[in-house]
Amino acid sequence: MTESGKTDRAEPLQRPERNMETNPDVVVIGGGPAGLSAGAWCADLGLSAVLIEEGDTPGGQLHSINNPIVNYAGLEAANGREFAASLLRWQEQFAFRRLLGTRVESIGAEPLAVRTETGAEFRPSAVILATGVSRRKLGLRGEDDLVGKGILRSGAGQREEAKGKHVIIVGGGDAAIENALILGEHAERVTVIHRSREFRARPEFLAKAKAAGNVELRTESFLTAIRGEERFEGVDVAGPGGAGDSIDADLLLVRIGFKPNSELLRGLAELDVSSYVQVDVNSQTSIPMIYACGDVANPISPTIST
Ligand SMILES: Cc1cc2nc3c(=O)[nH]c(=O)nc-3n(C[C@H](O)[C@H](O)[C@H](O)COP(=O)(O)OP(=O)(O)OC[C@H]3O[C@@H](n4cnc5c(N)ncnc54)[C@H](O)[C@@H]3O)c2cc1C
Known part of the structure; x- marks a missing residue:
């Protein structure tokens, strides 16, 4: 910047035979x-x-x-x-x-x-x-095809769809827990599934999630399958020690970074x-x-x- 606040413009580069369409600076x-x-x-x-x-x-x-x-x-x-x-x-x-x-x-x-x-x-x-x-994606079948058919793009933007529903959220950071709080205001139930033992989300989000009566936090668990052909129906989960579980749900939101x-x-x-x-x-x-x-x-x- 110059003292007058204007940009100190460089002289355009002199390249007489340069085609700026295909050879720009x-x-x-x-x-x-x-x-x-x-x-x-x-x-x-x-x-x-x-x-x-x-x-x-x-x-x-x-x-x-x-x-x-x-x-x-x-x-x-x-x-x-x-x-x-x-x-x-x-x-x-x-x-x-x-x-x-x-x-x-x-x-x-x-x-x-x-x-x-x-x-x-x-x-x-x-x-x-x-x-x-x-x-990031989970890499599971149905993850792309069921977007808009039970798999949410956004928690905040689609919160109304959660009214009275069971929502599964995958992830353990701020985005996962913040969305659990947002969707939990409307949903009947929210289950957060996180692969590690500890959540990375900031403590105040976690404290609110734990205090909310309808948010369940599951750790050391990861999805092995997304169920549903025409519409999302639920997930298969491997828990601690590899124990398998199948959870029915209406909506899924993936927030894994x-x-x-x-x-x-x-x-x-x-x-x-x-x-x-x-x-x-x-x-x-x-x-x-x-x-x-x-x-x-x-x-x-x-x-x-x-
Ligand atoms: C939910 C959410 C909330 C956020 N809230 C805030 C906030 O409150 N405040 C804040 O400061 N930031 C916020 N951010 C972050 C902010 O949006 C990003 O930091 C910012 O958009 C990054 O800009 P970028 O240009 O680096 O990348 P991007 O915005 O990701 O843009 C990259 C572009 O590159 C294009 N592209 C990629 N690959 C190719 C290719 N091979 N050929 C051609 N084009 C390509 C993509 O289509 C895209 O348009 C938020 C982000 C999210 C997702």
Whole structure:
């Protein structure tokens, strides 16, 4: 920034024979808050940039946030969609190309190249990976097919559906227990199933769950099957010592954490033990001119502002 508060704009790079359509200065992969910010900064610095987003609308995880957002400095929103609408209005002023509904399939390091599922290839000077994270799955049959047929996408967003029902929640962190409390306000019964002996959720959530008369906490147990063909009907569970159990239920919510969308850099750049991209203070990965930002490189504090 200059003293007047304006960005100290870089001179556009001089590359007379460069085709900016296919050989932009920067390719940004991912159109969540991190990717949109990266695209905006590229434009502000006079760099040509192409942002490639798999979804039809940018915004990433914001579209799945049903709670109010009150912890982003200077901007509050009733939910993630409202925050995304504001973000999308803001980013329109910046001149960078957006390629929506397009998945990046691979990145090459020498020479630097980005290839999409449609067969397009870009040869930028730099790549910024901002692909975020995805919810972890159980890997059981029916987990995808029964979404909307008894398997919930969101506890807060679908709480009304829980009225008078038996809900099973899988997980042991804040998200699992917070959803048990939210759904427990409407459901007849909530059963939380967690594979470890101890819950990771914050103590105040756990205390409330234990005090609620209709929330059962089962530890050292994991799902072995999701039952139901047309609709979710219940789960099979292996408990302590491998004892099997079958639980009938109306609804299922899986909250077992997130995994970084870092497959594009697997075998190329260094990832940590949980597959988050490792970056230096300049957000550069172990490969020169490949950068990563946002949740995909941030295992500790994944938030909109980071
Ligand atoms: C329920 C919930 C509540 C939250 N509440 C808050 C809150 O109150 N405050 C807060 O600060 N944060 C909150 N967060 C976290 C916040 O939403 C994330 O930190 C933020 O969205 C991360 O932005 P990102 O751009 O790094 O990744 P994402 O938002 O995950 O975006 C990544 C984008 O990359 C795209 N992508 C992935 N792979 C490819 C590919 N191969 N090709 C093309 N595109 C690809 C995806 O489609 C996605 O649009 C919440 C998250 C959730 C799920």
